[in-house]
Amino acid sequence: QQQVKQSPQSLIVQKGGISIINCAYENTAFDYFPWYQQFPGKGPALLIAIRPDVSEKKEGRFTISFNKSAKQFSLHIMDSQPGDSATYFCAALGIGGSNYKLTFGKGTLLTVNP
């Protein structure tokens, strides 16, 4: 049972364009939603995260939009650069008994063409 669904599986964007990756969740006990970035041959690293009490969080060119009623959140990468080419994972962390384990989406391979 996949608790976090991520789309698309792969994405090709031209330099300067906007990259958008979407995630949807089912478990209403989730209360923390991080995004991880993974470059080839490296481990994933935290990129940006959001709590459900805000609808948007922006850090530089990266923005998370959060829709609590729809149980959806998305990552927007503005002015995409070739250096942003990586795999992106959305994730969710619950409160209470499920707070130990991050649940990951299956990942999106982003390619930014120069």
Next chain:
Amino acid sequence: NAGVTQTPKFQVLKTGQSMTLQCAQDMNHEYMSWYRQDPGMGLRLIHYSVGAGITDQGEVPNGYNVSRSTTEDFPLRLLSAAPSQTSVYFCASRGLGSRETQYFGPGTRLLVL
């Protein structure tokens, strides 16, 4: 801080062999976990631990054992390697406070022939 370290970086095994993947962290994190990453499957949780002496199974625990004798170390043992265990393995750690960042190691690439 070295963060999360993993050894070896790459390993080739024959079917039936056993081995231990090492993981260590120097951030005094209570929570440690092992994932495997396969194409199209994302990151799947194998085992995790919330402190020394406490371990539990994740999503795909079969064929793997773990133990946690210290806060710093969390080794993953393959008892009898199978080709289906060919994968990239990541160790991760985080504090148990709410919404703490999870840090990943650099990974171990395992090939089982």
